[in-house]
Amino acid sequence: MKFTFLSINASKIGILLFFSSVLLACQSQTQALRVAVSPWLGFEPIFLSKQLSFEGSNAYIVNELTTPSHVMHALKSGQVDAGFLSLTETISLLSERVDLTVVAIIDRSVGGDALVTRQDIKNIEQLKGERIGYESLSVASLVMDDWLQDTKVNADDFVLVEAKLDEQLALFRKGEISAVMTSGPIQSRLVDNLSANVLYKSAAQGQPYYRVMVVRTEVLQKKRNGISNLLKNFYKANTWLEEHSREGYKLIAKRTQLYSKEVRQAYGNIQMLNAQQSIALFSGNFILGLAQEKAQRMAELELIHRAPDLSRSFTSEWLLELNGV
The missing domain is CATH 3.40.190.10 (Periplasmic binding protein-like II)
Structure with a gap:
């Protein structure tokens, strides 16, 4: 009987430990930065950071959606905290009064x-x-x-x-x-x-088309750890890809169900930007000015109702912090 009594207590302890671990996991999921992306090879470093198990990669959860429109909807509805979009798509959301902050410039399409x-x-x-x-x-x-x-x-x-x-x-x-x-x-x-x-x-006219990382402004401070880890690991994975392109292209090809040759060719149409290059685009309000020009053009083409005020939607603060500035 004594043995049975101990087994029951052990079972109770086991159950309590199980539910405690589930609760901790749920809390971890809640606190993690929820990120949405759509298929674009310039966004692949975010997946590489997970595949390579970079430190801090558990601070963000990546959801790959099938279209940019779905990413926009997820941001608008608050289903995710951050997303990777084109500058054009970001302007569309800002014109609908979705409060977003652009924290990084990821790449430039040169024919992508x-x-x-x-x-x-x-x-x-x-x-x-x-x-x-x-x-x-x-x-x-x-x-x-x-x-x-x-x-x-x-x-x-x-x-x-x-x-x-x-x-x-x-x-x-x-x-x-x-x-x-x-x-x-x-x-x-x-x-x-x-x-x-x-x-x-897209490179034919020399028009610059940038992809950016945006964060819902309301979570900038709440999810600070996730944002910092995501940016750090994205650029770290980008550097790793440059130094190990053959291995990296194989990993990307496997994940995207493409051939390594197709991945290599596609990257020839994408200019990946490092943190320093991204900061340079923020300086002198270059990216803000470009966004304002695009917003005006989009309004003229009736792609949006009116050009939104973008003056508070761009910041290099996170990248400067990443670089220890």
């Missing part, structure tokens, strides 16, 4: 956003009258306008249809669209697997 057409369509004349898909709430809207202006063609010459990033491959395969303004892994799959043509790249 592109207009891709069916194999048999090799020029604009052949494309006229055809259906072109693009995600209207994403950076694709401005790249589309760049293309129209650069080639001096009218939007009425084409049928422009909504095609979110996670729908584009299927729509293209089915022939429901003849071309698509796309980016990242989708661009690689269309070109390499379906022999599609790249008719236009």
